[in-house]
Amino acid sequence: MENLPKKNIFKVPDNYFEQLTESVLEKNASRKTRVLYYRSIAAAAVVIISVSLFIFKSEIHSHDYLDNRLTEDINLYINAGYWTADDMLSLSDDPNYILDQIINDEWGYYEINDEYGFEEDIWY
Numbered sequence: 001m002e003n004l005p006k007k008n009i010f011k012v013p014d015n016y017f018e019q020l021t022e023s024v025l026e027k028n029a030s031r032k033t034r035v036l037y038y039r040s041i042a043a044a045a046v047v048i049i050s051v052s053l054f055i056f057k058s059e060i061h062s063h064d065y066l067d068n069r070l071t072e073d074i075n076l077y078i079n080a081g082y083w084t085a086d087d088m089l090s091l092s093d094d095p096n097y098i099l100d101q102i103i104n105d106e107w108g109y110y111e112i113n114d115e116y117g118f119e120e121d122i123w124y
Contacts, residue, residue: 077083089095 074083074088078088089098092098
């Protein structure tokens with residue numbers, strides 16, 4: 001390295017900086033401005049699709065998920081012995097409706113006819 005001649009390799013051509021601003025302005029003037037409509041349209045479409053999928057998906061499955069989750073939790077409490085049948089009936093808005101459903105499930109549907117006096121004979 002010591003044997004190599006020491007030259008100034010960073011030499012700038014004559015009048016380079018005086019002509020630099022003019023050449024840059026000429027290049028910029030010759031460029032046409034382009035508006036990128038495609039990117040903005042694609043970005044808007046992606047945003048609209050993702051928001052609509054999020055909204056519709058949450059509306060469809062939230063009610064079903066809540067019902068299934070509540071049913072699982074209720075069964076867990078009953079099976080664990082924390083709740084009894086009396087507790088479940090006290091939590092209900094219409095306990096007679098629940099009792100009627102249970103009776104119909106176990107005994108089948110039996111229509112009571114007052115004409116024959118069967119009402120006193122039916123024991124649940």
